[in-house]
């Protein structure tokens with residue numbers, strides 16, 4: 001599909017039909033959509049849950065952490081479901097919702113943040129894959145040695161080539177990988193159920209026996225970016241909604257994906273606490289599911305999990321590269337990002353957007369090498385970055401419910417208002433719970449977006465900022481500069 005056709009589609013109904021029948025070839029059914037949601041949700045996070053959760057919290061705080069996350073995430077799930085049904089024309093997901101609700105500049109930042117999160121998450125993926133491979137090849141260390149960075153770069157460009165060969169083939173690969181990666185997780189759970197000891201689980205239930213963990217609140221806060229990270233991808237069906245064959249499938253796919261993942265995650269982290277105690281779990285190397293399984297069944301357990309992680313993350317890497325490239329591409333089509341990002345290959349792949357995204361991943365891999373960044377630091381930055389689109393989706397849903405826009409006059413709106421507010425408050429609580437170093441890092445990464453936005457608006461011949469937007473832009477630049485300065489002096493360090 002050429003960009004000329006796309007432009008003319010806006011003005012001529014005839015060309016629109018041509019384009020629709022062309023893109024229908026790539027339409028996704030319920031099964032593939034669900035696989036896409038689970039596939040983009042389960043990546044690396046689950047495999048490190050035992051250590052990541054136990055490193056700052058005891059069993060009680062971990063249970064509370066999951067409860068808060070379940071409520072907040074479920075609210076988000078409902079929001080994406082209801083937005084997909086009530087605003088079917090906004091089919092590029094989080095980005096389109098923020099724009100419709102709060103204007104083009106806020107919309108832009110939602111797209112930018114989603115994109116940031118997606119590609120930085122991919123950097124963390126590359127790191128953790130090689131950390132897992134170090135079980136077999138010790139030179140890869142924690143995934144941030146030079147050998148690992150070379151390996152990660154090869155993986156990156158391999159995925160690039162795969163996607164350039166056609167987005168449809170990539171979705172099929174994703175389906176197969178999704179099935180292949182769930183099996184070892186289920187096996188882990190089965191083994192853990194048998195090996196679970198209640199007295200290990202309940203010995204220091206509050207975690208207060210280990211003074212270094214701090215209060216229950218501090219413990220709960222420490223789990224928040226981890227539990228957020230494992231659920232990122234929940235909005236996958238919404239981002240892909242334009243490609244769904246039937247719109248109602250989006251809702252079913254999202255709910256099924258959410259419940260499946262919630263069950264797997266909660267079981268993995270809670271059952272582990274009945275096998276090793278908190279200090280033991282906290283000391284495990286990641287992917288820590290490997291250490292737990294090894295403690296029960298011996299070395300083959302670790303080998304299995306390390307291989308499962310590689311398969312799982314390879315698949316998630318693929319779906320996240322697809323998602324990442326899709327965002328600036330969609331934003332460029334309506335003049336929110338520079339037109340360059342809208343370019344497509346003759347197979348309909350958003351080639352320019354894909355290339356820039358992967359060049360950024362490549363650059364950050366080098367940063368990883370020099371700053372010795374860890375998997376946990378990288379995924380924490382990616383988690384914080386996605387809060388902007390999440391909070392804005394919640395706020396938009398709340399706004400629709402409060403004003404009654406897109407609701408029938410006789411429809412009760414109390415439930416939707418509450419759900420919208422719950423999701424928004426969950427997001428704001430996460431900002432509070434996050435380490436300031438990660439917030440600072442994100443400010444530095446958000447600020448340059450303003451340049452892209454200004455270029456796009458100018459080229460499109462539109463006013464760049466409304467007064468309120470100008471105020472936000474200036475504030476963002478100020479915080480970004482302050483953050484950059486603090487990071488430069490070493491006062492805060494995200495790595």
Ligand SMILES: NC(=[NH2+])NCCC[C@H](N)C(=O)O
Pocket residue numbers: 040041042043044045046117118119120121122123125229230231232233316320382
């Ligand atoms: N590359 C990304 N941005 N991935 C985000 C999704 C993370 C996913 N929930 C995981 O557990 O691995």
